Amino acid sequence: LKSPYHGGHLEVIVGPMFSGKSEELIRRLTRSVIARQNVQVFKPALDDRYHESAVASHAGRSVRAVAVRGAAEIRAHLSGEGTLLPSGSADLPDVVGIDEVQFMDPALVPLVLELADAGVRVILAGLDLDFRAEPFGFIPELLARAETVEKLTAICTVCGAPATRSQRLIGGEPARFDDPVVLVGAQESYEARCRVHHVVRP
Numbered sequence: 001l002k003s004p005y006h007g008g009h010l011e012v013i014v015g016p017m018f019s020g021k022s023e024e025l026i027r028r029l030t031r032s033v034i035a036r037q038n039v040q041v042f043k044p045a046l047d048d049r050y051h052e053s054a055v056a057s058h059a060g061r062s063v064r065a066v067a068v069r070g071a072a073e074i075r076a077h078l079s080g081e082g083t084l085l086p087s088g089s090a091d092l093p094d095v096v097g098i099d100e101v102q103f104m105d106p107a108l109v110p111l112v113l114e115l116a117d118a119g120v121r122v123i124l125a126g127l128d129l130d131f132r133a134e135p136f137g138f139i140p141e142l143l144a145r146a147e148t149v150e151k152l153t154a155i156c157t158v159c160g161a162p163a164t165r166s167q168r169l170i171g172g173e174p175a176r177f178d179d180p181v182v183l184v185g186a187q188e189s190y191e192a193r194c195r196v197h198h199v200v201r202p
Ligand code: ADP
Pocket: 015, 016, 017, 018, 019, 020, 021, 022, 023, 024, 056, 057, 058, 059, 154, 155, 156, 157, 192
């Protein structure tokens, strides 16, 4: 006796800045939209309220998304405000995509596992390493629990090797290990770098 197809699983796309994570997320989501699957996309809100937005790649492609302040707002949006996520609900989307997952919160982990268990194809994109090349928050937990992990590379801006790290520059100089993640008023930029050319000042 055959069981009905259960598409629930977790896919994670990681890599440094400029490695094409958003492009790859958009590519996968666009295929699902073309196939008339029900697709819902989220990204972290930079301001303090949730709103209609878009996931965009550095090269300019985009898909519509809802900007949220965290996992609780994703849960609320999927279930109708104030109610709990109904397990196995027919109302859940076929596919849920979330960009910049490193800026969500640890409550994202149980939420995406719940969605995958309920039959949703969950596709996440985000940084695996912070600017110091240390594992980024709860991302390792997602990598361990995912069915598939794709690690993308960019191109090192110094030597052209595959870049696995994000170089943080403050006023053109490599950032220090203990520089705060948010620096008010500083001239800050990022470059893709390989292991050799990634510099963290002590
Ligand atoms: P991510 O989401 O990983 O930051 P995006 O999908 O937004 O990446 O952007 C990837 C695009 O960034 C590339 O297709 C290319 O156009 C551009 N890009 C800029 N700098 C680099 C670099 N050093 N190496 C590779 N791509 C780069």
